[in-house]
């Protein structure tokens with residue numbers, strides 16, 4: 001597993017106040033409105049009615065990552081944590097493609113904002129996926145460029161994500177668009193039972 005980042009100079013400081021007074025969602029919407037999209041493509045924030053499309057795209061990503069049975073997150077989780085709350089844990093971006101004057105979801109990317117000691121605010125990207133028929137015509141570059149604009153408008157000076165080391169097409173794509181591949185950064189994690197085991201080490205016995 002490798003980590004990547006596009007390092008931009010922090011032009012974000014003057015954006016910080018805007019973002020705090022306006023709120024994250026509105027800042028993102030305004031940033032997206034300022035984009036010039038390629039023909040027949042657009043990117044927007046997902047909402048509750050998009051949940052069936054999101055489920056389809058999430059399953060598409062799991063299939064692509066050779067883990068078709070690994071999807072544990074349900075539409076209710078996405079709705080609760082992302083759409084039906086004033087404090088969303090993530091923002092889901094939907095790529096839409098126009099065919100015969102109808103727009104439909106063809107890709108997705110989930111993002112959230114974090115804080116790191118060297119760069120300050122950063123935009124973290126997960127579950128980036130474009131359905132196969134819609135790849136290869138600049139869609140991925142459009143999404144990444146749009147997210148870079150969103151990141152800067154949120155006062156972030158870094159956009160970062162991870163990729164599986166066997167996913168050579170995605171790695172080639174990231175290299176092609178100029179991302180910085182960070183060597184020597186490993187991912188550590190606790191998951192499932194091991195997370196519970198770690199947690200119980202210091203819990204009072206009556207909790």
Ligand SMILES: CC(C)(COP(=O)(O)OP(=O)(O)OC[C@H]1O[C@@H](n2cnc3c(N)ncnc32)[C@H](O)[C@@H]1OP(=O)(O)O)[C@@H](O)C(=O)NCCC(=O)NCCS
Nearest residue numbers: 128129130135136137138139140141163169170172173176
């Ligand atoms: C990775 C992905 C998002 C890229 O999107 P895309 O629409 O295929 O890529 P684009 O058409 O925007 O390509 C942008 C540039 O990268 C180049 N590129 C894309 N894939 C490439 C590849 N496999 N090898 C070399 N160059 C590649 C394109 O030629 C293009 O170059 P140009 O700007 O000079 O024309 C998309 O292929 C995808 O969803 N893949 C499956 C899921 C996945 O891997 N997600 C990422 C998980 S980390």
